Amino acid sequence: MTRTYSALSLLREGFNAQQGWQPAWRDAEPKSHYDAIVIGGGGHGLATAYYLAKNHGITNVALIERGWIGGGNTGRNTTIIRSNYFFPETANFFEFSVKLYEGLSKALNYNIMFSQRGMWTLAHDRHGLEMLRRSANAMLLNGIDAELHDGAMVRKLIPGLNENPRFPILGGLNQPRGGSARHDAVAWGYARAASALGVDIIQNCEVHDFIVENGHVRGVVTSHGAIRSDTVGMAVAGHSSVVAAKAGVRLPIQSFALQAFVSEPVKPCLDTVVLSPATGTYLSQSDKGELVLGAGLDLYLSYAQRGNIPWMERAAAGVVELFPAFSRLRFLRQWAGICDVVHDSTPIISKTDLGGFYVNCGWGTGGFKAIPAGGWCLAHAMATGEAHPLARGFGLDRFRTGALIDEASASGIAH
Numbered sequence: 001m002t003r004t005y006s007a008l009s010l011l012r013e014g015f016n017a018q019q020g021w022q023p024a025w026r027d028a029e030p031k032s033h034y035d036a037i038v039i040g041g042g043g044h045g046l047a048t049a050y051y052l053a054k055n056h057g058i059t060n061v062a063l064i065e066r067g068w069i070g071g072g073n074t075g076r077n078t079t080i081i082r083s084n085y086f087f088p089e090t091a092n093f094f095e096f097s098v099k100l101y102e103g104l105s106k107a108l109n110y111n112i113m114f115s116q117r118g119m120w121t122l123a124h125d126r127h128g129l130e131m132l133r134r135s136a137n138a139m140l141l142n143g144i145d146a147e148l149h150d151g152a153m154v155r156k157l158i159p160g161l162n163e164n165p166r167f168p169i170l171g172g173l174n175q176p177r178g179g180s181a182r183h184d185a186v187a188w189g190y191a192r193a194a195s196a197l198g199v200d201i202i203q204n205c206e207v208h209d210f211i212v213e214n215g216h217v218r219g220v221v222t223s224h225g226a227i228r229s230d231t232v233g234m235a236v237a238g239h240s241s242v243v244a245a246k247a248g249v250r251l252p253i254q255s256f257a258l259q260a261f262v263s264e265p266v267k268p269c270l271d272t273v274v275l276s277p278a279t280g281t282y283l284s285q286s287d288k289g290e291l292v293l294g295a296g297l298d299l300y301l302s303y304a305q306r307g308n309i310p311w312m313e314r315a316a317a318g319v320v321e322l323f324p325a326f327s328r329l330r331f332l333r334q335w336a337g338i339c340d341v342v343h344d345s346t347p348i349i350s351k352t353d354l355g356g357f358y359v360n361c362g363w364g365t366g367g368f369k370a371i372p373a374g375g376w377c378l379a380h381a382m383a384t385g386e387a388h389p390l391a392r393g394f395g396l397d398r399f400r401t402g403a404l405i406d407e408a409s410a411s412g413i414a415h
């Protein structure tokens with residue numbers, strides 16, 4: 001039985017030389033057959049496995065991860081959580097995710113360190129300001145918290161912004177309930193809770209192929225041998241089109257590297273998340289004190305999980321333009337993850353033409369914030385065969401019917 005984490009258990013272990021802790025989840029060997037298989041041990045896959053067990057009582061589940069859980073984009077992202085979307089379909093979905101995040105530490109009995117410190121988008125010209133007004137109105141109409149402030153108020157609320165910037169700061173849109181969480185903790189929390197409900201977490205096991213009979217999936221072929229199941233879900237961001245192709249399913253996805261950087265740690269100096277579209281940069285400060293910064297996608301397709309100097313220079317230039325005081329900070333680390341991008345910038349949570357095979361993908365640069373809702377909705381689809389009401393617009397059929405949800409042009413998000 002999984003031990004409950006509490007102040008009392010911490011205290012007890014303090015007196016016990018920390019000898020009583022158990023591994024947070026069972027590292028399982030695969031069985032030959034499961035009721036459901038989830039491919040991909042990132043946040044979405046782990047959340048799917050957890051909600052299959054928790055919401056639908058399906059506990060005979062294998063979660064198959066080719067490396068270590070959280071080692072993909074979930075452990076590489078800049079952890080911004082927000083729901084500032086334009087269309088009702090996306091706004092409702094991402095808002096549901098933020099609400100699940102708000103209760104997640106308690107639900108999982110695992111501190112995911114969700115800090116609702118606000119998330120600002122700055123406007124540096126009249127057109128940018130007009131976009132922010134439009135976004136703020138859409139958010140409020142969708143029942144999402146939004147505050148629009150002029151430049152003077154933005155400076156008051158975010159100390160340290162450049163007093164004499166090349167790109168003037170005319171205003172800012174804040175989502176006060178936005179913020180960030182600890183990415184590893186989200187993966188580990190879901191893994192621990194799923195494992196406690198009976199899910200087998202199988203690491204270092206790569207899916208090489210699918211077992212298909214008469215148009216229906218019957219299992220997967222892995223580096224540990226064949227594992228059979230009539231229901232298979234896939235959440236392998238960055239490699240979605242490659243893995244789905246093995247099942248004969250073609251996805252409308254392109255893959256790009258997205259880079260991020262952290263500075264050396266400093267004392268607390270930035271208590272919110274700031275995104276500046278004009279400088280192409282966004283940043284926040286981690287609980288360890290590092291500035292966490294990111295920029296846009298690389299401009300060419302790639303599966304190489306590494307960064308490059310031009311983007312590093314660009315991100316640094318943007319940060320220094322916004323906060324000149326940070327110009328003396330040194331970079332500590334830099335890395336990249338592979339994002340799978342759909343041309344309408346809206347995710348795919350869908351059944352496929354292959355019976356029993358369901359996909360969760362197309363998160364572009366913004367799927368960390370969607371982990372709870374993405375897992376919830378993929379689990380629903382796998383358990384019932386039907387799209388969850390929140391994900392009805394996210395089906396693959398939209399690429400045939402043309403009913404796209406074009407958030408790229410609506411809310412101006414980059415992916």
Ligand SMILES: Cc1cc2nc3c(=O)[nH]c(=O)nc-3n(C[C@H](O)[C@H](O)[C@H](O)COP(=O)(O)OP(=O)(O)OC[C@H]3O[C@@H](n4cnc5c(N)ncnc54)[C@H](O)[C@@H]3O)c2cc1C
Pocket residue numbers: 039040041042043044045064065066067068069070071072073074075076077078079080081205206207208235236237238239243258259260294335336337338339363364365366367368369370
């Ligand atoms: C630098 C960067 C910054 C980002 N910043 C943000 C942000 O601030 N906010 C936000 O919301 N989102 C952000 N994102 C996006 C976010 O990280 C992703 O959308 C999200 O983590 C996707 O989660 P996932 O579980 O679908 O994928 P992943 O975490 O990538 O997990 C997929 C897993 O599938 C496994 N896998 C792949 N192929 C196979 C196979 N054949 N067999 C078995 N397993 C396989 C991989 O090893 C991997 O562990 C960022 C991404 C990057 C790269």
